[in-house]
Amino acid sequence: MATPTPTSPLVIAVPKGRILAEALPLLARAGIHPEAAFGDENSRALRFATDDPGVALIRVRAFDVATFVAHGAAQIGIVGSDVLAEFAYSELYAPVDLGIGHCRLSVAEPAALASRDDPRGWSHVRVATKYPHVTAAHFARRGVQAECVKLNGAMELAPTLGLAPRIVDLVSSGRTLRENGLVEVEEIMQVTSRLVVNRAAMKTRADVAALVEAFRRAVGHHSPLSAREGVK
Template identity: 40%
Template sequence: MVAARDILTVALPKGTLYGPSVKLLGCAGLATGFLENPGRQLLLYSEKDAVRFIICRPTDIPTYVEYGAADIGLAGKDTIVEQNKDVYELLDLKYGGCRFVVAVPEGKEQPLQYWNQTRVATKFPRIAEEFFRQQGMQMEIIKLHGNIELAPIVGLAEMIVDLVSTGRTLRENKLVPVADVLRSTSRLIANRVSHRLKNERINPLVERIRQVVEEGGLEK
């Protein structure tokens, strides 16, 4: 019987990142077949590996890891930066790629500094504020929770900072990127205490995952 302190708890993201995350862990040697169709189960256990899996919203994973409810987790760089949780970033997993951009209405393309001291709407105020601070710009950040493309159309803000993958939503709303803010991919993160106390469990897994990523395992 495995002692509770020896069980490794892994936080997996629901949604589009779930499949690639499960595949990656399987390629790294963990038993993951039972994870492929978990149904409504949010907590699953592998006796073979003494690993407990918790399935949660991607934006909650840094919180689970920071507080030690999960020893390690797989989360987007965008979530890690925006939430600024006290976690240890172990690896860039190279999948789930997307980027943050500054976008303005079509026909209003100007150099970025032209927009200094204006309003910007975003779901990611920390990322936006840090970006404009690095540019030496003082902006009024307006946090929204959805449909931020509407903000420039109705005059709520002059520009937006948003996460894009294909850019289709921007084009449909006649918005044009004028600057890249941040490129994001999935990352492996760890609780700082767990990383120290469970290093004999975590470090070998990290190295196997690193090898899979370097060999392009998810693309095979």
């Protein structure tokens, strides 16, 4: 695990893609102003400077944000609650719901199947998903045995090509599902992006604690850490 010294730059991990655009105004409100290339999706750079020499940004895949922060390579990150639920890293502390990245994690299946299907009658399901742990836990709570086929993308192809009759994936507008002949049949969880912090860094670095409070103010949470939310 990386153990940066208190004088080393504070590294913030931010996900690529849709969340990046929503995160930029939030970063600015928290006093973090990255170099121009950070907001350029065509840039192949991964690490970026800010106007504060003590703060750097890295731009990585959403699933990797949690790993970078949990292992101390970054001290702070922005990541969806779906990723936190899937990995459940004990090294992570998620003190602030940032109120961005709204979507849901849902079960979907072909429209033709859904027209005659009732999820309440399921006893066994085979699903393609990049969330096998969350999916299995959801169905276990319902007493349903779930066989999960792990995929990292192109989930909507699984029913068409016979890999699995159903999928579990993030849904925002639902357009991708519709264009691939799928419909939502069950919601697993609502998802928003959270500020995550490495627990050890939160305890040992004053700049980390200060930045958490800056993000709290940026999203309208002005109160200090409550006892309930404190690092354990």
